Amino acid sequence: MTCSGNCKPKPLSTHIMTKFAATQANPHHLSVGAILTDSAGLFALMDEMKDGSLGMMTGTVEDGESLEDCLHRELQEETGATCKITGFAGVTQVTINDHRGAWQKSVVWFFCTITDDPRGSFEWVANPSAIESIDVGRWPIGLL
Numbered sequence: 001m002t003c004s005g006n007c008k009p010k011p012l013s014t015h016i017m018t019k020f021a022a023t024q025a026n027p028h029h030l031s032v033g034a035i036l037t038d039s040a041g042l043f044a045l046m047d048e049m050k051d052g053s054l055g056m057m058t059g060t061v062e063d064g065e066s067l068e069d070c071l072h073r074e075l076q077e078e079t080g081a082t083c084k085i086t087g088f089a090g091v092t093q094v095t096i097n098d099h100r101g102a103w104q105k106s107v108v109w110f111f112c113t114i115t116d117d118p119r120g121s122f123e124w125v126a127n128p129s130a131i132e133s134i135d136v137g138r139w140p141i142g143l144l
Contacts, residue, residue: 029096029105032071033058034112035089036081036122044114044122046079054123058107067108075112079121083112 034057036044045054059074061067068085075081089109096103114122 029103030061031058031105031107032061032067032074033092033107033109034071034075034083035109036083036112036114038114038124042124042126043128044117044124045128046122054128056128068110071110071112079117080119081117081121082115084115085110085112087111 036057038044044056046057057075057078059070059078061070065073071085072082075083087110089111091106091108093104093106096105
C-alpha cells in the first residue's frame with residue numbers, strides 16, 4: 001500500500017492487540033505490566049501475591065481498552081498511584097495449564113515513572129533481582 005502523505009502507523013497497542021488476539025483454538029489472556037521507577041531510578045515493587053512475595057504491577061486488558069489506558073486504570077485501582085509511561089519494554093509470554101486447559105498469557109510491559117503515590121504502596125529497591133521473595137515468574141527479568 002502506498003501512502004499519499006496522510007497515512008499513520010497503527011498505534012503500538014493496536015498492533016500488539018491484533019497480534020495476540022484470542023481465538024477459540026488458541027485462547028489468550030492479554031495483560032499489561034509496569035516497570036515502575038522513581039526520579040532516582042529505584043524500582044517500585046508491590047506485595048501483590050497471596051504468599052506475600054513481591055512483584056511488579058500487572059493487570060488484565062478489558063474489551064475495548066487500550067494497553068495504555070489499562071495500565072493507568074490498573075495502577076490507580078491497585079495502588080492509587082499515577083505514572084507517566086516513558087517507553088515500551090517488551091512482551092513476556094507463558095503457556096498456562098489449568099482447569100480450563102492450556103492457554104497463553106502475554107504481558108505487554110511498559111517503562112513508567114511514578115508521578116504520585118498517595119498511599120505509599122511500593123517497596124523501593126535499587127536491584128529487584130536481589131530480592132529473594134520476588135516472584136520471578138511474574139516479572140520481566142530479561143527486560144531490565
